[in-house]
Amino acid sequence: MGQTYIEQRTERTEWFLKDRFGMFIHWGLYAIPARGEWVRNSERISNEDYQVYFDEFNPVRYDPKAWAKTAKAAGMKYAVLTAKHHDGFCLFDSKLTDYKSTNTKSGRDLVREFLDAFREEGLKVGLYYSLIDWHHPDYPAYGDEHHPMRDNEAYKRDPSTFGRYLDYMHGQIRELLTDYGKLDIMWFDFSYGEMKGETWRATELMETIRSLQPHIVLDNRLDASGGNGGSIHTSNPSFYSGDFASPEQIIPPSGVTDNEGRSIPWEACVTLNNNWGYGSTDKTYKKAGTIIRKLVECVSKNGNLLLNVGPDAKGEIPLESVRILEEVGEWVLRNGDSIYGCGQSELPKPEWGRYTRKGNKLYAHIFEESIGPVNLAGLAGRVKQARLLSDGSELFVSRPWNTEMYPNDAFFNFARPEVLTYPLPDERDTVVELILED
Ligand code: FHN
Numbered sequence: 001m002g003q004t005y006i007e008q009r010t011e012r013t014e015w016f017l018k019d020r021f022g023m024f025i026h027w028g029l030y031a032i033p034a035r036g037e038w039v040r041n042s043e044r045i046s047n048e049d050y051q052v053y054f055d056e057f058n059p060v061r062y063d064p065k066a067w068a069k070t071a072k073a074a075g076m077k078y079a080v081l082t083a084k085h086h087d088g089f090c091l092f093d094s095k096l097t098d099y100k101s102t103n104t105k106s107g108r109d110l111v112r113e114f115l116d117a118f119r120e121e122g123l124k125v126g127l128y129y130s131l132i133d134w135h136h137p138d139y140p141a142y143g144d145e146h147h148p149m150r151d152n153e154a155y156k157r158d159p160s161t162f163g164r165y166l167d168y169m170h171g172q173i174r175e176l177l178t179d180y181g182k183l184d185i186m187w188f189d190f191s192y193g194e195m196k197g198e199t200w201r202a203t204e205l206m207e208t209i210r211s212l213q214p215h216i217v218l219d220n221r222l223d224a225s226g227g228n229g230g231s232i233h234t235s236n237p238s239f240y241s242g243d244f245a246s247p248e249q250i251i252p253p254s255g256v257t258d259n260e261g262r263s264i265p266w267e268a269c270v271t272l273n274n275n276w277g278y279g280s281t282d283k284t285y286k287k288a289g290t291i292i293r294k295l296v297e298c299v300s301k302n303g304n305l306l307l308n309v310g311p312d313a314k315g316e317i318p319l320e321s322v323r324i325l326e327e328v329g330e331w332v333l334r335n336g337d338s339i340y341g342c343g344q345s346e347l348p349k350p351e352w353g354r355y356t357r358k359g360n361k362l363y364a365h366i367f368e369e370s371i372g373p374v375n376l377a378g379l380a381g382r383v384k385q386a387r388l389l390s391d392g393s394e395l396f397v398s399r400p401w402n403t404e405m406y407p408n409d410a411f412f413n414f415a416r417p418e419v420l421t422y423p424l425p426d427e428r429d430t431v432v433e434l435i436l437e438d
Contacts, residue, residue, distance in 0.1 A: 006235075009243045013265045016185075016217050016244065018341045019077035019124065020299055021332070024269055024308035025067070026082050026128075026276040027110075029053040029089045031313040037085050037277030040134055040148040047135055050087065058105035062315025064117035070317060072121045074325035075332025077340070080126035080187050080306065081114045083176060085277070086146070088135025092180070096171050099135055115180055126185025127176055131169065131200055131222070138165035145193055166201050170208060177212040187246075190221045191230075197223055202240035218242040219267070228256060228266075235260050244304070251294055255301035255344065263344070267304035270294065272321045278310040285320045288327035289428035295328075295339060296365045296429060300354040302344045334390035335431045338363035350377060353429070363389065364432040366424060372402050373411035373418050374432075382437050386412040389431040 003011070030037045032053045040050055071079050084090045090100035092111035101110045111127065118125050133139045134148055140162065141147045141155035149155035177183065186209065191197070202222045209216060220242035224230030227248045232241040235258055244265035245256045256266035272291075273282045291307065298305045309317045309325075332339065338356050345355035345362060352374065353367040366374065376383060386395040397412045400419035412432065414422040424430045 005237055005239070005241075009237075009265070012215060012217050013243050015124070016078075016267075016304065017265055017302070017343070020304050020339050020342070021074075021076050021295055022126075022267070022304065022306045023067075023071040023074070023076045023079040024128075024276075024306045025079060025114075025311065026085065026278075026308060027311045028082060028085050028091060028277065029057055029087060030085070031059075031278040031311060032056060034278050034280035034313065036275040036279050036282075037087070037310075039277075040087055041146055044148050044151070046149060050135075054089065054099070054104060056105075057101070057313070059110075059311075059313060059315030060106075062106070062108070062110065062113070062311075064110075064114045065120070067114070067309075067311070067317060068117040068121040068123060070322055070325055071118070071123060074329040075336055075339070076123065076307070078124035078126060078184060079114075079118050080128050080185055081111065082130070083111050083127040084130050084133070084172070085128070086130045086132040086134050088130075088133040088139075090172070092176065094172050094175055096168055096175070111176075112180060115183075119181075124184035126187055126217075127180075127183060128187040128189060129173060129176065130189055131191065131195070132189075133165065133169070136165050136168060138162055138168075140195075170201065170205055173205065174208055174212070177209060177216075183213055183216055185217045185219075187219050188221045188242075189219075190225060191223060192225045196225070197238070197240065206240045217244065219244055219246040221246060228252065232264060233258050235262075251297050252301065252303070255303060263302045265304075266302070267306050268294075268298055269306040269308065271308045271310075272324060275310055276308055278312045278318070280312070283320070285324060288324045288331070291324060291328050292331050292428050293365075293367060295332075296354050296356065299339050299342050299356045300344060300349075300365070331426070331428065335429070337361075337433070338365065338389055338431045347378065351375070360436050360438070362434040362436055364434060366430040366432065367428075369421070369424050371421050373398070373400060373413040375403075375406070376410040376412065376434070378408055379410040379434075379436075380408050381410070383410045383412070384435040384437055386435075387433045388414070388425060389433045390426065395432060 033039045093102040093109040138161040141149040220230045220232045222240045231238045247268045273284045275282045295305045309321045342356040342358045345357040353365045356363045398418045403411045
């Protein structure tokens with residue numbers, strides 16, 4: 001009897017769920033208008049009016065090796081680049097279109113350079129491919145839910161030609177899975193209304209994918225409109241349900257499970273400011289401390305965090321993003337043991353922060369100072385030792401007189417006498433490694 005789909009998914013995602021932290025990269029022609037990657041939709045820009053950006057695109061400072069070093073230093077273990085976004089512009093040398101980076105002034109296969117550079121740094125690599133294509137002449141336009149020309153009757157198209165777009169889409173995915181070496185992730189985006197599942201000829205597409213790169217890990221958006229949708233949430237997922245759920249711009253309040261309450265693989269994708277593609281005036285950047293705590297929150301709920309950067313038209317990751325990632329990386333460098341290979345603890349969420357767990361190691365992520373010793377609810381007699389993860393220093397597991405009322409709990413403190421109060425070594429997240437009995 002062969003493996004079930006869930007058994008295959010579990011095998012495929014083993015590395016993914018250990019790595020926990022990845023870089024999302026949204027880049028393309030939309031970096032020139034610099035108003036985000038939906039600018040064609042929001043400003044109803046026709047192919048003809050968008051052409052100016054194709055003619056101009058020349059990212060002279062594109063240095064994927066630098067991007068890869070930034071991702072690695074941030075503690076990211078994998079990266080996903082947009083090979084084609086909704087505007088239809090291909091960052092790779094597709095034989096099926098002229099609308100590609102190798103035909104711009106840059107003349108470069110941006111995807112190939114990205115893959116080479118990130119593999120060189122030891123990161124796993126993935127490609128994002130938009131199912132939606134606002135440039136292709138056979139993709140629904142007038143009357144579509146999202147197309148830039150959705151209100152323009154001149155763009156009424158014969159639905160019988162949609163098959164030509166699907167042949168193009170399947171052909172390009174075959175190109176990416178054939179001509180660019182081993183890929184670890186394929187990130188499809190996104191299904192909507194009737195545009196889902198077999199409308200994309202999803203079973204046929206999955207047969208192609210599994211025949212070319214059977215190991216590759218897929219998101220759930222062939223089957224879902226985004227985030228937490230599709231049959232991946234059932235105990236009988238479809239062949240094209242994907243390998244992980246993809247909640248977007250939110251951390252699922254209580255993780256992600258199937259209809260039998262079993263945790264399923266999931267990855268929250270989040271922007272650093274409020275744009276996926278470059279937004280020159282969007283300065284709403286999240287603090288490094290927020291990113292650290294959200295990464296911990298994902299892991300504490302058995303999930304991954306895919307954190308986005310939107311490089312500019314010159315090919316550079318915005319300095320604000322680089323600085324945040326540098327600070328996150330300094331924390332991950334010293335506390336990564338509490339992230340990589342970790343997952344949910346069976347313990348209830350503590351008042352002062354969150355737990356992550358790996359075997360008999362319980363990691364206390366302390367976001368809020370305690371008065372007196374730090375409470376470990378329900379762990380009386382189970383804590384063998386406590387160490388500050390960042391520097392390995394001894395902490396003090398004990399029961400000073402002000403804890404006598406709480407016999408079921410354990411306590412530790414950062415210094416002696418343990419009865420007193422001490423500041424958190426790292427206000428963003430102080431990680432204490434607890435070795436548990438049994
Ligand atoms: O429309 C896209 C959007 O531009 C971006 O790529 C996000 C990233 O997950 N996905 C879609 C919105 O859900």
